[in-house]
Amino acid sequence: MFIFNFYIASILTICSLCQQAMKNSLVKLGLLACLGACTKAKPAEQIVIEGNVQNIQNGKVYLADAHSWKRLDSTQCQDGRFRFTLTPDSSFTPQMVSIHYTANKPVFDTTTSTEQLFKRIGHRMLLLRNHTIRNPDSLRAAHVRFSSGSTAFFLTQGHTQLEGDAQSEDGIRVIGNRETDVMFSLLTADFGWLGNLEGAKRAAKISFFKNKITQNPYSYYLLQEIYNYKEQYTEQELRELVGSFNPEVQQSTFGRKVNQYLVTRIDSEQPYPNLSLVGPDKQKGWLMDNGAKVNMLVFWASWCGPCRQEIPQLKALYAHYKDRGVHLVSVSIDEKPENWQQALGQEQMGWPQLLVGKEQIEQVKQKFNFNAIPFILVTDSRGKELKRFSGYEDNNEALYRKVLEEKLSEKPE
Structure with a gap:
């Protein structure tokens, strides 16, 4: 798998980390969270992210989009404690975010290019512990292989706690966030990716995906991963998978994107254009x-x-x-x-x-x-x-x- 311009996008957006924090984060959060508003939706529940992190210096910490690193909000950290409180609008859809902070103290070395870029400008991202991995020897390997999983968690309604030591290789534990729990549990599963599988192997993979959705029908993460690899599915396969989610998830931004994609994709019987x-x-x-x-x-x-x-x-x-x-x-x-x-x-x-x-x-x-x-x-x-x-x-x-x-x-x- 090679997602378009991933590394290029990372380099282009690194400069945004040096810009001033957004002045009106609550309004912009709503715009970033969803491309279109859901009409007559019930008011969204407040979002609270509370940190109790040892060995993080006093000063500002930033909530940022996990992919673009664009800052969504900022707050003060004192003695390792910080708190983000956001009031999203009714169109809010969970998204992947990370916590950035200024670090003058040395931290353990890593070989990831992302971490090296942050070191050069004096910023760090909190490394998160995948608590679904029980083998401690595999914990660090998971950090290196899955950078998005080690530094990102889901911004969801309700109360999320971050606890641990910023200088520990074990990472920070994310508590009370079921979307993040689902994501961590599937980091090694390539959820949504079918590749070039055929026959019984393909059917087994789709059955695995459907079972996970049935177990977690509320998960926006699962729907987003299905959407990311949508072109690998037949129309019937996509409709069955999306139909396994809760109505609220089906009507979300990504649910509507899947339906729009099904409407506009070229019929399998139609020839492709000769450009x-x-x-x-x-x-x-x-x-x-x-x-x-x-x-x-x-x-x-x-x-x-x-x-x-x-x-x-x-x-x-x-x-x-x-x-x-x-x-x-x-x-x-x-x-x-x-x-x-x-x-x-x-x-x-x-x-x-x-x-x-x-x-x-x-x-x-x-x-x-x-x-x-x-x-x-x-x-x-x-x-x-x-x-x-x-x-x-x-x-x-x-x-x-x-x-x-x-x-x-x-x-x-």
Whole structure:
């Protein structure tokens, strides 16, 4: 899995940590929490976050969005104690947040790039203990592997307590927050991600997801994770999973987003559009070849590690199928053409290369129904989908070959 621009977004937003705290946090919190208001909803319950954290210096602490690091509110910390009190509007939807603070005292070293960035500007994030992991030896590994899980918790209505020692590698315990409990319990499960599973394995994974939703039908976290990987599901699978949540969750921002997505996504029987895009020589080229038996569209970017890792597999496929009616094309979503050109020089891919214009990237992602790269779409000569693949795995080449061989072996109609 490689979520678009995760590392780029982190670098671009780090400067926001140095800006002044929001003056009107309560109003802006409501705007950030939901894209649209739910009409005639009951008044939202107050949000209280109370901290009792040892070895954190006196001064301001900040409540921030866990992904963008944008500050939502600030409060004073005295002798390790602080308290955020927020009154959200009726449109509030739980979101992932973290606690930032200024730290002059040295803290234990970490190897994560996020923590290194914070050290340079004198800020820290509270590291949170995943209390659902019972093996103490695995606790620290969970911090390193899942940075969002170790520094983020859910902003929810009600009373959340944070207790522990800021200088301890054990992290801070989050108490009284069931959304965070659900998130921590599934950090190693890749909840929502189906990848390229088929048959019984796919059915078993979906059954696991549905059971977790049935056990926690109130969980906005589970719905958000389903939405993040929505393109990996069929329409029926999505409707069944979303239908397992409480009505209140189904009517939330992400619930409405899923329904809107189902309305606008391209029908599986409809061909994808054949776009004209620019090539490395600045000449236009077509995405698909209507004269080929099979089109294999590879969406990637120079900054995507798994995409670059997959290139040797693609080279082997191209050498084997280039004279057998398979049109292979790589389509970059690099925002900077110079980075794309540099990667082409390094990778030396012998098949057609195209670049999506920066202003077209979101539109192309919507048209071809993907949210993460590497993403491979296999179509017939008319552009009708045969198979889609998300993410990089060592065995992907065998999966690609299976689809290509099945299509190439078909007798002409």
